[in-house]
Amino acid sequence: EVQLVESGGGLVQPGGSLRLSCAGSGFSFSSYEMNWVRQAPGKGLEWVSSISSSGRTIYYADSVKGRFTISRDNTKNSLYLQMNSLRAEDTAVYYCARPRTPNYGSYDYWGQGTLVTVSS
Amino acid sequence: DIQMTQSPSTLSASVGDRVTITCRASQSINSWLAWYQQKPGKAPKLLIYKASSLESGVPSRFSGSGSGTEFTLTISSLQPEDFATYYCQQYDSYSRTFGQGTKVEIK
DSSP: OOEEEEEOOEEEOTTOOEEEEEEEESSOGGGSOEEEEEEOTTSOEEEEEEEOTTSOOEEEOTTTTTTEEEEEETTTTEEEEEEOSOOGGGOEEEEEEEEEETTEEEEEEEOOOEEEEEOO | OOOEEEEOSEEEEOTTOOEEEEEEESSOOTTOEEEEEEOTTSOOEEEEETTTEEOTTOOTTEEEEEETTEEEEEESSOOGGGOSEEEEEEOSSSSOOBOOOEEEEEO
8 A cells, every 4th residue: 555654844933944754655666756745724735846766856846946955765765855944934734745657747645744834 | 837727716516516617727738637636634635637537446427628728627416525625736847736726615
């Protein structure tokens, strides 16, 4: 069974940093592109970042470019999101998501989400 | 970036109704469009991929159509468990933008 489990969320002050993790199991993690998607309280879904299976190709939404860094460790079946210079508008539930085909596509598996709250 | 616009934002309907949600892209995305259902406190669930392909395990009352810039999600006979928020997502470009969502409410 495919599982994605996020961790690392919490309360952080504006300007602070946080590192999210996503542990994948039940599939060949190293073969799949992986993604982060967030959802602010009461708002819609926002794609945040993608990383190719090898880690060599990375994309970011303009809203996080220069502040967030996506990475992965295929030996640990894990995906990460390093979030720096956090702002109140980064408050959201952060989901990791897997595409239904290894290289690209719609997201057939999602984690349960981890809540990040940026507040003083 | 490609912008995705859904309509309506909210839809009131009754059990058994036929429901249609529209999603428009700011430029052609061919058929690289997905539809998701989300219930409160839960992760989104994939319903439709590549504009019209039904994800495994999704009831056949859900269907998708369209290509280019205009797409629709249709629920042929609304069931109680279908009251939720629905999102479209384009994956034609690296920036996988979502629509703003359509909330389907009980009339």
